[in-house]
Amino acid sequence: MNRLPVADRPTVRRAAWALMTYEKRAVALILALHIAAALAAIAAPALVGQIVNEVNAGATADSVDRLALLIGVCVVIQVILGRYAQYFGHRFGERSIARLREEFVSRTLALPISVVERAGTGDLATRSSVDVANVGNTVRDVVPVVIIASTQLILLFGAVFVLHPLLGLVALTGLPSIMLVSRWYLRRATPAYLLEGAASAELTDELTATAEGARTVEALRLSGHRVERGTDRIGRQWQTRRATLALRSVFFPVVETSYAVPVAAILLAGGFFYSRGMVTLGAVVAAALYLQQAIEPLDRLLQWMEQAQRGIASFSRVLGVGLVPPEPRGAESAPSGQHLTVRGARFAYGGGPDVLHGIDLDVRPGERLALVGPSGAGKSTLARLLAGIDAPHAGSVRIGGLPVTDLEPAERRRRIALVTQEHHVFIGSLRDNLAFAAPGASDEQMRAALAAVGADWAADLPEGLDTEVGDGGRQLPAADAQQLALARLVLADPHTLILDEATAALDPTTARRTERALGAVLAGRTVIAIAHRLNTAHDADRVAVLEGGRITELGSHDELVRIGGAYAALWHSWHGPAPA
Incomplete structure (x- = not known):
């Protein structure tokens, strides 16, 4: 399976900088409040150091009280400024997350369908949920x-240097060990978290595949096999998480030990300097307090480093979706007709080995063509080539004289629609689900589209088109959901329609009624139907038989019989032998 790409470090840095500087005024305000x-x-x-010096010099209680009051005022100011700094910071963060999610959805929707299918649902689902959430956090x-x-650390260590340069140098004694272990950790953390992702x-891929194919697993007695595969994926995830835990088990103990070093050093060196009159006692006390105060922001900074590494790794994966080349914009000129031609197509x-071998086919505008053949003959693959989802590695597939894959994606989808037996009911109202195909459609047009595909159940819904469907709403059976997908198709109104077992979820009677209703609605359009139910082939203008990736027979139903x-x-074999 081909995973979606992952952005490199320079790309992540540029994107992070762009994210942070999108609202320069907000960032400047937040920085100013934090610095203040x-x-x-x-x-x-x-x-406090001033109080120590004045008490040492025999100061009165009034002067000590004044200094204590100033300390209280500073604390109040710090709390107020810190509160508003965090308030504006969180607002900025939420706006940035919203933009990131919108951009991610836009990039995801722009992915070519073939890329999404090769990547698998697990990779994309993990990026859209876990990774986006990590970046948001x-x-x-x-x-x-x-x-x-x-900001606090720079100011605190700067304040120690202001007290006395020698005290400032001593205050730096704990930093070498912290910097070395941080460098060691950072070099290994991002690759480790990427592997964990x-x-x-x-694991998501395996669980999704097992859940979606639960009936097949049960019917074919594949439970043991699926459990083994799931256990294997869980084992891999456990190994990757153990690797990141091993990094943390080295990083944090070294850092915690390094906190005590500068405080002890400042007291020892400060006592030595004070005994020789080089610094005041208040300066030594203030320096020790500054270093003690520095432990909290340093600890927070290093504690959050792990989450930052997770965020960087997730950001790399989120940005990687945007690195997939978009579908080509295609030709500026429109096709000169609706004639579909396939010449020498191989795919x-x-x-791997070719699954289509030199396909030649002409589909006339308005024709109804049925593709039949055994499973694995290449019917669905040919449908994908006709719809422009994939391109042949040899030969051509053209519409109106232009290669299908060279058309502007929006223009191609307007002209050619591929409907498979897979369908999806989106969370929302029935109207919302239909409006995806035609945002400007009226309620009357939506009801007519439902009626056209035989979706009589829609008229019995308690709130009509406003009925909530999908997860959290009314659950539509597979047959109803497939009729909903076909109603979307009627509203989309393409000229060429490719049905790849589009009525497979319907019972034979409903499928026959739906196909006839669609036949009346789609009169005059090109219809290419792939089905195992040969009634579709019987009603078609022509039938193409695929065997082993080749068209072996082509003609009307009567001719081929x-x-x-x-x-x-x-x-x-399907209908029974003709009477003697």
């Missing part, structure tokens, strides 16, 4: 913490 709050915070230790929580903590996507999946070939055998 940090300045108010560092005033308190300096005032990073932007909303981690980035403000990093900004606040970094990939393992999570693989293979993922570099008369020549007694593969189609005749299929027809007699």
Whole structure:
């Protein structure tokens, strides 16, 4: 399975910078408030040191009270500024997350269908849920913490240098070990978290496949096999999580030990300097308080480093969706007609052997063509080529003289629609589900489309078109959901329609009624139907028989039955032999 790409570090840095600078004024305000709050915070230790010096010099209680009052004022100012800094920071974070989600949805919807199918639902689902959530947490929580903590640390260590340069040098004694272990951790963390994300996507793939195919698993007694595959994926995820835990088990103990080093060093060196008259006792006390105060922002900064690494890895995966080349914009000129032609088309999946071998086919405008053949003959693959989802590696598929894949994607979808036996009911009202195909459709047009495909159940819904369907609403049976998908098709009104077992979920009677209703609605349009029910072939203008990736027979139903070939055998086995 081909995973979606992952963005590299330079791409992540550029995107993060763009995200942070999108609202420059908001960022400037947040930084100013954080800096002001940090300045108010560092005033308190300096005032404590001043109190120590004045008491040592024999100060009165009034002067000590005044300094204590100033400390209280600084604390109040710090709380107020910090509160508003966090308030504006979280608002900025939520706006940034909203933009990120909108951009991700836009990039996802722009992905070529073939890319989505090759990547699998697990990878895309993990990126759209877990990874986007991780990035959101990073932007909303981690980035403000990093900004606040970094600002506080710069000001606190700067304040120690202001007290005395020698004390400032001593205060840096704990940083080398922290920097070394942080460098060691950062080099290994992002690749480790990327592997953890990939393992999570693989597990999601397996669970999704097992859940969606639960009936098949039960019918074929594949439970043991699926459990083994699931256990294997869980094992891989456990290994990747164990690897990230091993990194944390080294990183955090070293950091915690390094906190005590500068405080002890400042007290020892400060006592030595004080005994020689190089610094005041208040300066030593203030420096020790600054270093003690620095532990909290440093600890927060390093604690959030793990989440930051998760966020960076997730951001790489989220941005990777945008690295997939979009569908080509296609030709500026429109096709000169609706004639579909296939010449010498060959196709293979993922570099494997050819599944189509030199297909030649002409589909006339307004014709109804049925594609029949055994499973694996290449019917669905040919349908994908006709719809422009995939391109042949040899030969051509053209409409109106232009290659189908060269058409503007919107123009191609307007002209050609592919409907498979897979269908989806979106969360929302029945009207919302129909409006996807034709946003400007009226209620009368929607009801007519439902009636056209035989969806009589829609008229009995308690709230009509406003009835909520999908998860959390009215659950539509598979047959009703497939009729809803066909009603969307009627509203979309394409000129060429490709039905790939589109009525497979319907019972034979309902399927026959639906096909006849569709036949009346789609009169004059080109219809290419792929089905195992040969009634569709009987009603078609022509029938193409595919065997082993080749068209072996082509003609009307009566012609093919008369020549007694593969189609005749299929027809007699399905419908019964003709009477003698």
